[in-house]
Amino acid sequence: MSDSWESADMMNVAAARELHDGDVCLVGVGPPNLAANLARRTHAPACRLVYESGAIDARPRRLPLSIGDDDLAATATAVVSVPEMFNYWVGAGRIDVGFLGAAQIDRFGNLNTTVIGDHDNPRTRLPGAGGAPEIAASAGRVIVIVKQSPRTFVEQVDFVSSVGYGPTGRERRARGAGPTLVITDHGVLEPDPDTNELTLTRLHPGVTVEQARQATGWALKVADSIKQVDPPTAAELTALRRLRNREPVDA
Amino acid sequence: MPRPVPLGEAIAAHVHDGDTVALEGFTHLIPFAAAHEIARQGRRHLTLVRMTPDLVYDQLIGLGVADELVFSYGGNPGVGSLHRFRDAVERHWPHRLVVHEHSHAGLANAYVAGAARLPFAVLRGYRGTDLEEQRDIVGRVTCPFTGEELAAVKAVNPDVAVIHAQLADRDGNVMLWGITGVQREAVLAAQQAIVTVEEVVDEFPERTGAVVLPNWVLSAVCVVPGGAWPSYAAGYSVRDNDFYQQWDAVSRDREAFLAWARENGLPTTEEVGAHV
Numbered sequence: 001m002s003d004s005w006e007s008a009d010m011m012n013v014a015a016a017r018e019l020h021d022g023d024v025c026l027v028g029v030g031p032p033n034l035a036a037n038l039a040r041r042t043h044a045p046a047c048r049l050v051y052e053s054g055a056i057d058a059r060p061r062r063l064p065l066s067i068g069d070d071d072l073a074a075t076a077t078a079v080v081s082v083p084e085m086f087n088y089w090v091g092a093g094r095i096d097v098g099f100l101g102a103a104q105i106d107r108f109g110n111l112n113t114t115v116i117g118d119h120d121n122p123r124t125r126l127p128g129a130g131g132a133p134e135i136a137a138s139a140g141r142v143i144v145i146v147k148q149s150p151r152t153f154v155e156q157v158d159f160v161s162s163v164g165y166g167p168t169g170r171e172r173r174a175r176g177a178g179p180t181l182v183i184t185d186h187g188v189l190e191p192d193p194d195t196n197e198l199t200l201t202r203l204h205p206g207v208t209v210e211q212a213r214q215a216t217g218w219a220l221k222v223a224d225s226i227k228q229v230d231p232p233t234a235a236e237l238t239a240l241r242r243l244r245n246r247e248p249v250d251a
Numbered sequence: 252m253p254r255p256v257p258l259g260e261a262i263a264a265h266v267h268d269g270d271t272v273a274l275e276g277f278t279h280l281i282p283f284a285a286a287h288e289i290a291r292q293g294r295r296h297l298t299l300v301r302m303t304p305d306l307v308y309d310q311l312i313g314l315g316v317a318d319e320l321v322f323s324y325g326g327n328p329g330v331g332s333l334h335r336f337r338d339a340v341e342r343h344w345p346h347r348l349v350v351h352e353h354s355h356a357g358l359a360n361a362y363v364a365g366a367a368r369l370p371f372a373v374l375r376g377y378r379g380t381d382l383e384e385q386r387d388i389v390g391r392v393t394c395p396f397t398g399e400e401l402a403a404v405k406a407v408n409p410d411v412a413v414i415h416a417q418l419a420d421r422d423g424n425v426m427l428w429g430i431t432g433v434q435r436e437a438v439l440a441a442q443q444a445i446v447t448v449e450e451v452v453d454e455f456p457e458r459t460g461a462v463v464l465p466n467w468v469l470s471a472v473c474v475v476p477g478g479a480w481p482s483y484a485a486g487y488s489v490r491d492n493d494f495y496q497q498w499d500a501v502s503r504d505r506e507a508f509l510a511w512a513r514e515n516g517l518p519t520t521e522e523v524g525a526h527v
Contacts, residue, residue, distance in 0.1 A: 068278020086356035130324035
């Protein structure tokens with residue numbers, strides 16, 4: 001097998017590395033699902049996966065295709081109703097890490113998953129808020145996984161579906177710490193400690209600061225000392241490939 | 252209603268043009284067969300309520316059944332867009348669809364308030380989001396004890412709730428298990444409730460975490476094995492992931508969608524148009 005990899009692999013691997021043993025992680029569809037299950041199969045076998053469908057401590061044997069797969073309920077410690085999940089678990093602050101995606105993100109980590117254009121007459125109707133607003137508000141920390149492009153990294157989001165640090169970076173009132181990491185296919189952005197402006201702090205292997213700037217719809221702030229992300233290991237790539245092929249964990 | 256009735260009879264008796272109807276089931280136990288019967292009977296001008304519209308509402312929206320949609324996440328899980336939903340919102344085909352949207356927490360709590368016959372529910376979310384601009388369904392209240400400002404969501408009380416469950420017993424009590432979503436709340440929030448089930452048994456099995464709904468909160472129970480396909484009923488079927496994938500291509504194109512509707516005997520807007 002070749003150990004070649006693509007920027008999307010690096011993004012998923014970088015996201016997985018941010019989960020630690022014991023973390024309670026709320027998992028949504030798409031890249032978050034891949035990252036969380038990758039963490040569980042590599043360095044963080046004891047991280048706890050919670051799915052908004054109600055499965056608590058799910059241990060899926062194969063990568064679930066949806067958040068409601070039967071394998072999640074079958075392997076969970078507890079399965080709770082959706083109101084219970086959002087009131088007693090998410091809203092109450094029992095989630096350490098929430099992974100979110102977005103169609104648009106601004107420099108203060110505010111996220112749009114609702115519409116492109118006007119809400120009443122949108123150019124593009126997106127899926128909507130789902131579980132994200134409460135995860136963004138109440139999870140201990142939020143990790144946004146999103147590919148970087150000027151269409152996605154915009155000066156102003158068309159609709160605030162989930163709040164990061166607010167319109168000027170100073171309006172966050174929620175319980176959790178907000179989007180502490182934004183992991184892209186170019187690198188990693190973190191909020192500036194003083195202003196909460198997303199700042200490029202790490203670059204993936206082979207990516208330049210200039211490329212990251214080109215992929216951002218605002219004048220991207222870059223940290224003074226930028227770190228290099230380690231490339232994916234063979235073990236990470238193997239686990240990622242097996243997850244994508246939906247191979248059972250014990251096969 | 253202890254005796255199971257045919258699905259067609261239940262829909263004809265309880266679902267009327269212009270009703271607010273909630274078909275619930277969070278990925279699991281989605282009442283597809285009942286939805287198709289609603290379409291088959293040519294119901295129109297419905298306000299459809301559902302946390303995750305999923306394929307089931309994509310189909311009803313494309314068929315022209317709905318005028319309004321109350322929801323919290325409108326995607327094809329793990330696949331992408333709901334193209335009929337998008338076509339209705341973006342290009343008003345087959346007609347304009349008015350949307351009222353919540354977060355999952357917001358709509359789940361709106362059902363909870365509805366089930367309790369309270370006017371609204373409180374939660375901490377929504378603050379600072381543009382969802383708050385929907386002032387007819389989202390507001391703010393101040394806690395009388397701490398002064399904390401909280402989000403309020405207006406209760407949802409559908410005319411009819413429709414769900415699919417694994418079992419009914421001979422008395423018409425209903426049992427469901429696995430991912431039970433928001434079905435208990437939807438049924439208790441509604442004025443009427445129709446349940447389709449996989450089978451009828453003499454006695455319910457022991458099931459940890461099962462939801463049991465007594466017959467006297469239900470209007471009709473119908474035996475419809477496989478009534479959740481292409482979603483699934485834990486213990487009876489598995490999710491037909493291929494259909495969810497294939498729906499992307501079917502729903503992307505109006506002609507392909509209309510062909511699918513014809514093949515399945517589901518009348519479209521033009522066919523029902525005479526009495527709209």
